[in-house]
Amino acid sequence: MNSAASRRLLCCAAAAFFAVLPVAALGQASPTPTGEPEVLHGNNGSITEVGVLGRAEYRIDVPASWNRSLVVFYHGYSESPFRFRLDGSIGAQPEQMYKRGFAVIQSGYSETGWALQAGYSDTESLRRYFVKKYGTPRETFAAGGSMGGALTMITMELNKNTYAGGLNLCGAVGPSYVHLDRRFATRAAFDYYFPGLMGSLDPVPPNFEESEALRQKVLTALRAKPDAALAMRELMQLHSDVEVARAIGYFTYVIGDLQKKAGGNPFDNRNWIYTGTSVNTATDYALNDGVRRYAPDKPARDYLMAHYWPNGRLTKPMLALHTIYDPLIPANTLTLYASEVAHAGYADNLVQQYVHREGHCTFTPEEVGRAFDELLTWVHSGKAPQAGLLH
Known part of the structure; x- marks a missing residue:
């Protein structure tokens, strides 16, 4: 541009x-x-x-x-x-x-x-x-x-x-869209590693709530799949599975909040290239090939761009x-x-x-x-x- x-x-x-x-x-x-x-x-x-x-x-x-x-x-x-x-x-x-x-x-x-x-x-x-x-x-x-x-x-x-x-x-x-798209892309990556665990991403269920029970559910899943947990820690640049569990719940709440305010999905991960999931680049290949890509709704995207x-x-x-x-x-x-x-x-x-x-x-x-x-x-x-x- x-x-x-x-x-x-x-x-x-x-x-x-x-x-x-x-x-x-x-x-x-x-x-x-x-x-x-x-x-x-x-x-x-x-x-x-x-x-x-x-x-x-x-x-x-x-x-x-x-x-x-x-x-x-x-x-x-x-x-x-x-x-x-x-x-x-x-x-x-x-x-x-x-x-x-x-x-x-x-x-x-x-x-x-x-x-x-x-x-x-x-x-x-x-x-x-x-x-x-x-x-x-x-x-x-x-x-x-x-x-x-x-x-x-x-x-x-x-x-x-x-x-x-x-x-x-x-x-x-x-720009708000930069860090919010990052959170959306991160949640999409989590869904690739743990399909169905968090429910729908677009849209986030209207009754979604952060809770200790949800964090424990995510933490249990992370500990059951150590390679996937490592990929998420590396992708999010976080130190522990506990922090990943906290952040995924919080990110999901924020995503749902913005979808409601914007009247649709304002987020876009179509051009997002995921890197750094491990020292083996093959794990990046797999994530990028398998992650679901989402297109934004234009009026909702315009809302996100305006705010701010x-x-x-x-x-x-x-x-x-x-x-x-x-x-x-x-x-x-x-x-x-x-x-x-x-x-x-x-x-x-x-x-x-x-x-x-x-x-x-x-x-x-x-x-x-x-x-x-x-x-x-x-x-x-x-x-x-x-x-x-x-x-």
């Missing part, structure tokens, strides 16, 4: 994303909570507020020594509605920003699952409600983990005038932090997005750092705080932090 065609596709994807946003999210209406919010005034002068805005629960935390700046924090993928309680925790990651004097707002989103559209629009409505009630912040930063990292990326691209910088924590950044294909126009600093070994969102996920940012001419506004740890989003709170400090220094001094290991 030539650069002109790429720009047209990115433009259309962004337009499609905006086209489905509620008017309130585009700044043309004043958001008002449904019912009376619950507000707790701390003895030290802090404020915590929870309520419902539109169809999304929300939480606002204003510290006693507020520095008049704001962090808009996006939570990650959730299979169940996100709830906030007045006596509940702010969360380990956003607490680091709060401790540094920042007010923090969080939307629970009006949709579960892969909720980029709802997450962006519900949070933008919450931000404008915050401004209306508490005043215009001196600076506003976006931050979030996992799917919340993707929402941080989207926010930095689509609302660049509002935000001074972004902190992407273990984020599923880049980044344009790379990252005009403000964004710091990304990842664990070296992440079983759900591999650490190299940011590579494609970094290329898009560079192609758009904004390579200097993206820095990738990592920590020596295994797991998805398993940062210590102190690491999140240090990364946020580096982002603040970058925004205020103009000097970007060093890519690589977070110090």
Whole structure:
């Protein structure tokens, strides 16, 4: 695809994303909570507020020594509605920003699952409600983990005038179809090795649920076929059968979630070439010859492309932090997005750092705080932090 065609596709994807946003999210209406919010005034002068805005629960935390700046924090993928309680925790990651004097707002989103559209629009409505009630912040930063990292990326691209910088924590950044097609292709490979075990892939049964019983069922099957289990571990670049069992169930749930939202199958593995199943290339030959290939439904594919294909126009600093070994969102996920940012001419506004740890989003709170400090220094001094290991 030539650069002109790429720009047209990115433009259309962004337009499609905006086209489905509620008017309130585009700044043309004043958001008002449904019912009376619950507000707790701390003895030290802090404020915590929870309520419902539109169809999304929300939480606002204003510290006693507020520095008049704001962090808009996006939570990650959730299979169940996100709830906030007045006596509940702010969360380990956003607490680091709060401790540094920042007010923090969080939307629970009006949709579960892969909720980029709802997450962006519900949070933008919450931000404008915050401004209306508490005043215009001196600076506003976006931050979030996992799917919340993707929402941080989207926010930095689509609302660049509002935000001074972004902190992407273990984020599923880049074009959504890339990592979601990978999950779909992985599940198709699993079906080749373990036919019928997980049920239909297109469509995923509407009543599919992740459960411990399902994970144990998959784990038992993996242990009964060690060569197939090895192939799946190598293909998924995972360390154990337990992680394969967890990931296959989760991937299947995500696939079903997107099929429902898109109104059909948005995924495509027809051109996917499977490699690395063992040191014997013959196992790759067998998988590629035998795996079932699926074509997407065009309207559903268009939905996936619109939710979301980044344009790379990252005009403000964004710091990304990842664990070296992440079983759900591999650490190299940011590579494609970094290329898009560079192609758009904004390579200097993206820095990738990592920590020596295994797991998805398993940062210590102190690491999140240090990364946020580096982002603040970058925004205020103009000097970007060093890519690589977070110090």
